Every structure is written in C-alpha cells, then in structure tokens.
Amino acid sequence: MTDMNETSRYVPAPRKLLPEWMIGVTDRVMDYYTQRYLHCDPVILKNPPPPQDGHKYLLYAHIPFCRTLCTYCTFHRFIFKEWKAREYFVNLRKEMDYVKALGYDFHSMYVGGGTTTIIEEELIKTIEYAKKLFPSIREVSCETDPQIITTPAFRNLKGLVDRMSIGVQSFNDDILKLSDRYEKFGSGEQIYERLQYAKELFPTCNVDMMFGFRGQTLDSIHDDMEKIVRLNPRQVTTYPLMITSQTRKSVKGAIAAKGNQLADQYRTIVDTLGNHYQHLTSWTFGRTHDEGFDEYVVDYDEYLGIGSGAFSFLGDSLYVNTFSLRRYGERIAQGNTGVERRRQFDKHAIVQYRLMLGLFSHRLSRKYFRDVHGVDIDSYLFKEMLGLRLAGAIENDPSDPDKIVVTEAGKFLGLVMMKAFYSAMDNVRAELRAPLKEEDM
Structure with a gap:
C-alpha cells in the first residue's frame, strides 16, 4: 500500500469540504457531548416499557457470534461455539414472546451481529417466527460476510430477507491484509466474483465498503468505487474507519486517516459514485431514494433490541441488554427480557x-421538529443551527420554508459527527464488556 503523498492517477476536484480546524473542532464538540451523555446506569428492570399508541417501531435482533474476530471490529461478538449459538437462538425467540406480550408490533426487522448467518437454519427459524408474531413486519434486513454467500444454505434466505448487507470493506488486497480479512475471506478478486452471485438473490443487496485508512491512496478508493459501479449492486455503504478504545493497541493511531485526508477520500467516493447512485445518507448510496439502509435510527425514532448486547431507544430512554451470555440466558429463563442498563435523556439532548441524524441523512425539516418534538428548531437549538450555517453546512430552501438544505460540506460534517457518535457507542460497548469473565462468554 502506497503513501497518501505519492502521485495518484486519480485527481479530485480542487475544493475543500471543510477547513482542517473545523473538522478538529467538530471532533472535540462531539467528544464533549458523547462523554456527557453516553453512559448507562445499572437498573433492575423486568421489561422495557410497553409501546405507545401511534408510534412506529423497528425490531433489532443481535447475533453475537463470529468464527474469527476482525481486529478493527468493535461490535459485541464472541467466538462461535455451536451449542451456545443454538441455545442463544432459542432464547432470542423466547425474548420475542415477552416483547409480544408487552403489546409490541414492528414495521421492520434488522438482524445484526456478529455474523448473523452463522447458523442459517436457526436464523431462518428466527425470522419466520418474528414475522408470525409481528405481522406488520414488511422488511427484513440482515448482514453477512463474503465467505458464506456462495454456500448452498445461503440460498435458503432468498424470499425471506429483503435486504442483505455484505461486509466487503475493500477489493484492494493491501487493505484486506491490513484489516486481517485477506486470510479469512480471500482476495479482492475472489470476493468480487462471489458478490456477482449474491446480488441476484435479494431485492436489495448492499455492499459495505470502508475508507479512512492512513496511507489508503485515492487511486485505490477510486478503483474500489469503479468496481462497485461495474458490479452495480442496488446499494452501497461506505463506512469510515472508526478508532475506539477496543481497537488493537499495536495499530491504534497508526491506521486511521486524519482531517482532510479523510475529506479527500470521501470526495473521491462521492465523485465516483455520484453519477450512478442517489446519495441516501452521508455514507450510503442507493439506486432510488426509498430504500432501507443500515442506519435504521434515521427512519425510526424508536427501536427495540433483543439479544445479548442489544440497544433499544424507547420514549426518552436508551436501554441496553446484558452483554453476558450467561446472564442473558438466566434472565430469559426467569421470564424477563435482557435489559440491564438504562440512560434517560432530557428533551434538549434528544432534539440535538x-x-x-437529520444532517447525516440530508433530511432536515422544520415541520418534523414542530410536529414530533414541539419546537422551533431555529430558536430551540439556536447555537447549533448558527454554527451549521457559519460552517456552510446548511442553507434555507427558497422553494420550501420548512425544508433545510444540507450542502456538500454539511454531508461531510454529518459523516464526521456520526463517525464520532458510533465510536462513542463502541466505547460504551467496551465498557460493558470489560467486566465479563470466561463464564459469561
């Protein structure tokens, strides 16, 4: 892998999305607020609260098992043991029963991990059961890795999963080796060939790509995006690398791009994909505007999580299920859901x-804040809105006084903010995993 300062074949347009100092200030502001708000207190709670009339909910199910653990991944996961995984899926379906008894129904289901397809037959049984319990589910999203997508059992998910997201990260072998994926999933060329098979199985096939590595050239990113254009999946997600307290110490601070390095990489992605895809969020691209995507928190103000380590946001509170597999099994056996932590937020924090999220999703509407939160966003968050205007991140829409336009700089700023937010959430996961002992895993 070559250095970012070497001559590149790909030359981006000569414009800066944001000055370096503004990216740094945004990171510091996000660090202040995430440290202030993102911590959860222990709570003795049999169940999360019941649903509220007229509210729309998404069901999130977490599968915390992988055959191998990627060094950069900060999600809640354990090394796969079949007997533990099968027992876990049974408990997951029991937790669905408890949620159903509370009166919940859901419009969508998202299955995340870990490797959700670790045992396809159990995953199929779980999704089918969810659709039976919650008849309003109209869309099921799921995640998998490039190794499993050509196995015979994988085809059984066709017709059951509406959106399959495949973690590729890069077709560049140097990046795959740096992220410890080359030995696990094969070369970029092998992965590309498998994707051509998988994209025909589901209404929406999403390819997860990653950027933000230090030393990742604009050429390699441009080549990755050109391969995506030729592959022509319905959707592409381009995540920035996120460094957290769980990132391996030997590479921490040495692998992540900084400031305008990240901005140049981002512009390369936008410039390459922009003529072929709609820009759905700061890091998601799709063929049409009406597609679901990984950041379900954009479409759903409230969601309920089941499984070990799952998060729920209901009403004014964040609820977190136990990260211990042992305690999760014990709670389910006692007729409880997995909730063991809670953080309540005031209205100001929720509107912030x-x-x-509105900046990140390019959907800023004054009407939404009036109707849902009962506030005039321009006055309620005066300092925040002023800062976004001075940064050139937002503009008024001259044709619609309720609509706020997110500029190109604003889209990148939304990415920087969400990157910091998700990194902070990963630090919360690290804090909750730290006390786990061998018997908890």
Whole structure:
C-alpha cells in the first residue's frame, strides 16, 4: 500500500469540504457531548416499557457470534461455539414472546451481529417466527460476510430477507491484509466474483465498503468505487474507519486517516459514485431514494433490541441488554427480557441527537421538529443551527420554508459527527464488556 503523498492517477476536484480546524473542532464538540451523555446506569428492570399508541417501531435482533474476530471490529461478538449459538437462538425467540406480550408490533426487522448467518437454519427459524408474531413486519434486513454467500444454505434466505448487507470493506488486497480479512475471506478478486452471485438473490443487496485508512491512496478508493459501479449492486455503504478504545493497541493511531485526508477520500467516493447512485445518507448510496439502509435510527425514532448486547431507544430512554451470555440466558429463563442498563435523556439532548441524524441523512425539516418534538428548531437549538450555517453546512430552501438544505460540506460534517457518535457507542460497548469473565462468554 502506497503513501497518501505519492502521485495518484486519480485527481479530485480542487475544493475543500471543510477547513482542517473545523473538522478538529467538530471532533472535540462531539467528544464533549458523547462523554456527557453516553453512559448507562445499572437498573433492575423486568421489561422495557410497553409501546405507545401511534408510534412506529423497528425490531433489532443481535447475533453475537463470529468464527474469527476482525481486529478493527468493535461490535459485541464472541467466538462461535455451536451449542451456545443454538441455545442463544432459542432464547432470542423466547425474548420475542415477552416483547409480544408487552403489546409490541414492528414495521421492520434488522438482524445484526456478529455474523448473523452463522447458523442459517436457526436464523431462518428466527425470522419466520418474528414475522408470525409481528405481522406488520414488511422488511427484513440482515448482514453477512463474503465467505458464506456462495454456500448452498445461503440460498435458503432468498424470499425471506429483503435486504442483505455484505461486509466487503475493500477489493484492494493491501487493505484486506491490513484489516486481517485477506486470510479469512480471500482476495479482492475472489470476493468480487462471489458478490456477482449474491446480488441476484435479494431485492436489495448492499455492499459495505470502508475508507479512512492512513496511507489508503485515492487511486485505490477510486478503483474500489469503479468496481462497485461495474458490479452495480442496488446499494452501497461506505463506512469510515472508526478508532475506539477496543481497537488493537499495536495499530491504534497508526491506521486511521486524519482531517482532510479523510475529506479527500470521501470526495473521491462521492465523485465516483455520484453519477450512478442517489446519495441516501452521508455514507450510503442507493439506486432510488426509498430504500432501507443500515442506519435504521434515521427512519425510526424508536427501536427495540433483543439479544445479548442489544440497544433499544424507547420514549426518552436508551436501554441496553446484558452483554453476558450467561446472564442473558438466566434472565430469559426467569421470564424477563435482557435489559440491564438504562440512560434517560432530557428533551434538549434528544432534539440535538435528531438534528445530527437529520444532517447525516440530508433530511432536515422544520415541520418534523414542530410536529414530533414541539419546537422551533431555529430558536430551540439556536447555537447549533448558527454554527451549521457559519460552517456552510446548511442553507434555507427558497422553494420550501420548512425544508433545510444540507450542502456538500454539511454531508461531510454529518459523516464526521456520526463517525464520532458510533465510536462513542463502541466505547460504551467496551465498557460493558470489560467486566465479563470466561463464564459469561
């Protein structure tokens, strides 16, 4: 892998999305707020609260097992043991029963991990059961890795999963080796060939790519995006690398791009994909505007999580299920859901959070804040809105006084904010995993 300062074949347009100092200030502001708000207190709670009339909910199910653990991954996961995984899926379906008894129904289901397809037959049984319990589910999203997508059992998910997201990260072998994926999933060329098979199985096939590595050339990113254009999946997600407290110490601070390095890489992605895809969020691209995507928090103000380590946001509170597999099994056996932590937020914090999501999703509407939160966003978050205007991140829409336009700089700022937010959430996961002992795993 070559250095970012070497001559590149790909030359981006001569413009800066944001000055370096503004990216740094945004990171520091996000660090202040995430440290202030993102911590959860222990709580003795049999169940999360019941649903509220007229509210729309998404069901999130977490599968915390992988055959191997990627060094950069900060999600809640354990090394796969079949007997533990099968027992876990049984408990997951029991937790669905408890949620159903509370009166919940869901419009969508998202299955995340870990490797959700670790045992396809159990995953199929779980999704089928969810659709039976919650008849309003119209879309099921799922994640998998490039190794499993050509196995015979994988085809059984056709017709059951509406959106399959495949973690590729890069077709560049140097990046795959740096991220410890080359030995696990094969070369970029092998992965590309498998994707051509998988994309025909589901209404939406999403390819997860990654950027933000230090030393990752604009050429390699441009080549990755050109391969995506030729592959022509319905959707592409381009995540920035996120460094957290769980990132391996030997590479921490040495692998992540900084400031305008990240901005140049981002512009390369936008410039390459922009003529072929709609820009759905700061890091998601799709063929049409009406597609579901990984950041379900954009479409759903409230969601309920089941499984070990799952998060729920209901009403004014964040609820977190136990990260211990042992305690999760014990709670389910006692007739409880997995909730063991809670963090309640005031209205101001919630509106700030939704402003960040609106910037990230390019959907900022004054009407939304009036109707849902009962506030005039321009006055309620005066300092935040002023800062976004001065940064050139937002503009008024001259044709619609309720609509706020997110500029190209604003889209990148939304990416920087969400990157910091998700990194902070990963630090929360690290804090909750730290006390686990061998018997908890």
